[in-house]
Amino acid sequence: MKPTPDFMAHGHDPRDPNPWLAMYLDQSTPLDEEVKRAWLADSSSWSRQFVLPFVRPFARTLIVLFQIIKVLAPRKLAFSRLLHRLLAWGMENFIRPEANWLILRHFHLGSQVLEFIARNSPVPVATNPLRPTAIADVREDMFLVHDLNLYNFVIRLNQALRDNGQQLQHVAEPDLSMIQQPPLALADMPRRRRNFLDLQSSIELFTPIYQLLLTDSDFWRATNSLQLDETIGLYAATILDARSHLILLNNRHPLVPMSTLRAGFRLTLHGLSTEMLHAFLSAKRDQQATAAGREPTDAA
Template identity: 80%
Template sequence: MKHAPDFLSQEHDPRDPNPWLAMYLDRSTPIDDEVKRAWLADSSSRSRQVILPFVRPFARTLIVLFQVLKFVTPRKLAFSRTLHRLLAWGMQNFIRPEANWLILRHFHVGSQVLAFIGANSPAPVETSPLTPQRIGDVRDDLFLVHDLNLYNFVIRLNRALHAAGRELEHVAEPDFSMIAQPGLRLEDMPDGRFNFLDLQSSIELFTPIYQLLLTDDDFWRATNSLQLDETIGLYAATILDARSHLVLLNNRHPLVPMSTLRAGFRLTLHGLSTEMLHKVLFDRRAAQEAAQAALFAAGG
């Protein structure tokens, strides 16, 4: 990071402990250390503390108003390219470096998680990885394609399993070859004088814009894809035989669609749970490689 978060540079006062420092030092949940620093630096920013409480009710009001507007406009009217150009412009000019880094990183780690499940299924399924290297890549309908990829993966995986008469099962030696740290650097993110907006405020503001410029079907699919977190978590947990990690999932149940009003908050949870699952897989890969190295050394 360009500079350490404030909670890391401040001296600890037992009479006034810093809650962000406590969360950073806690190691009870799996998450990459650099991701955790960026996440907490963004969460502890003045933008989130001051702007988010005003942005959230405003954005949710817009969602309701735009939903009414959708009833009197053509249902298939969409401006996906305009939407993604607007999102890229907002990210480039107004969003904090940590938030932009976490957003771009999400496409990478999400793609790796799906590739892991697809490769370790008894009926292997190919995936369509999204690996944006710069904010400009968002213009290529990246957010919309991300949602489509998730639903298409679930459909293809389960059709393949059904056709083969198989189910996902524990794999003793999983293939972790696709799990790696994305080649994105926080210091490469834009950091101008107006790049102040935190991740959650940005998501809350983007959500009604997403709704306005896409069809009802696209918006509904996007918001309810968040409830597939538990589905994807179950897939990975079955392969790893590690269902205890599902306790951290909050976007459920996939068979009970939730209101779109809380989509911004749930999207934040989605990003965090994806990072945690990626960390579990990354650590499992490291442990597997260490065990293989030790076995090779003993044999040699």
């Protein structure tokens, strides 16, 4: 049985309305129902309310200090394998089940979105999908490869389009077969007493560790990959002729790099916009199946 989030357990009191319940019931933006429950359960946790305000300034101070260290240290010094072992250990032992589930989902969703664009492009484009089934899979440089995949895809896609004199355009019947719910169960995530840390606090703490154990170039590339949200959103919107949904994006203007100090907050927005794009594509897939007289299906 799925645990009922606190904001859903007590009903609605008109004299003291619950803001989390209001956001859960709102249907103005596309988001999978189970994802919304998990996201708001994590966001309304005591960790998010009382730990994050202390973690965020501490983490941003570390980013400044580590940047000074990076100026003095050898520029190519990196410990990617150690970084990912630390991240996996932290996820396994300290992060809330909802946050772990959302993090693992993100790799699947990002891979599906890139495959959607590739399948509906007028030129062939190679992708490198990431499909973790457990936290231990993160140990294989998964966060770093996720960032590399995004940049490599944008370069390969646009180089192929230029070489062939083509451009992305609206596809009347797009291929949406790759858009599925990842085979990850929230119930399978670690749920011990020490698994208390919410998603945003975790990301804020991960960010300076990421900076310290990677080269300055790797860290800069990773943080600025967040501004490709609008780029990927434009690709999907062009294929679907649905540019009005770009209003959901918050990480914009890829030609204007932003400070790494806000990388943790922007990464949270990146995760949410990816979930919303995936939900939007899932709805389009279901509409396509209904119009063709088929029953909408999804992965377990």
